[in-house]
Amino acid sequence: MTIFENRTSEIGVENTLADAVTGEFTTRANAAAVAGSRKDADAVLAGSINSVQINSISRTAETVSSEARVVITVTARLTSSGGTDIWTANQVTATDTYKVVQDDKQTTESNKNAALDRAAGKLAEKLYNRLVEDF
Numbered sequence: 001m002t003i004f005e006n007r008t009s010e011i012g013v014e015n016t017l018a019d020a021v022t023g024e025f026t027t028r029a030n031a032a033a034v035a036g037s038r039k040d041a042d043a044v045l046a047g048s049i050n051s052v053q054i055n056s057i058s059r060t061a062e063t064v065s066s067e068a069r070v071v072i073t074v075t076a077r078l079t080s081s082g083g084t085d086i087w088t089a090n091q092v093t094a095t096d097t098y099k100v101v102q103d104d105k106q107t108t109e110s111n112k113n114a115a116l117d118r119a120a121g122k123l124a125e126k127l128y129n130r131l132v133e134d135f
Contacts, residue, residue, distance in 0.1 A: 002014045002015060002018045003018045003021065003022075003044075003045060003046045003047070004017050004018055004021075004046065004047050004048060004049050004074065004076075005046075005047070005048040005049070006048075006049050007048050007049060007050055007051075008049055008050075008051055008052045009052075010049075010052040010116070013049055013052055013072070013116060013120070014049055016116055016117055016120045017049060017072070017074065017120045017123060017124070019120075020117070020120040020121045020123065020124035021045070021120075021123075021124040021127060021128075023124065024121075024124035024125055024127070024128045025045075025124075025128060028128055029128070041081060042080070042081055043078050043079060043080050043081065043086055044078070044079050044081070045076060045077070045078050045127075045131075046076070046077060046079070047074055047075050047076035047077055047089075048074065048075050049072065049073070049074050050073045050074060050075060050091070051071070051072070051073045052070065052071070052072050052073075052116070053070070053071040053073075054068055054069070054070055054071075054112070055068060055069050055071065056068050056100075057069045057097065060102075064102060065100045066099070066100055066102075067097055067098070067099055067100060068097065068098055068100050068112070068115075069095055069096070069097045069098075069115075070095065070096055070097075070098065070112065070115045070116055070119050071093055071094075071095045071119075072093065072094055072095075072116070072119045072120065072123055073091055073092070073093045074089075074091075074092050074093075074123060074127075075088070075089065075090050075091060075092070076088070076089045076092065076127050077089075078131065087131055087134055089127060089130050089131075092123060092126055092127060092130070093123075094119045094120070094122035094123040094126060095119055095122075096115040096116075096118040096119040096122065097115060098111035098112050098114065098115035099111050
């Protein structure tokens with residue numbers, strides 16, 4: 001079970017974001033603050049990936065994209081072990097760009113996946129910072 005429900009058609013993005021958030025909280029928070037399982041936790045951070053958009057931002061011709069931007073939008077919620085909402089962040093976004101390589105779908109897909117990883121890292125940092133600032 002992942003901590004983020006994927007409501008998009010982008011396969012695997014929920015795992016990418018979960019790994020980024022887990023890494024961010026483990027690195028920046030007291031390591032003891034990250035429980036090994038939900039049943040051992042005082043509170044659980046979970047949410048949904050509401051959208052992943054891919055937009056062309058640079059073109060070499062009217063119909064030929066050379067650079068694209070990925071935009072990930074999520075909602076996150078920290079809930080106590082009793083089920084009470086402690087904190088919520090709605091419609092948090094992060095972006096990153098990548099090169100579109102004409103006639104090389106494999107490289108373009110690899111570039112897109114790297115951009116998704118970077119955007120997930122930015123989202124994890126934003127979520128951590130917002131959570132810490134609100135307490």
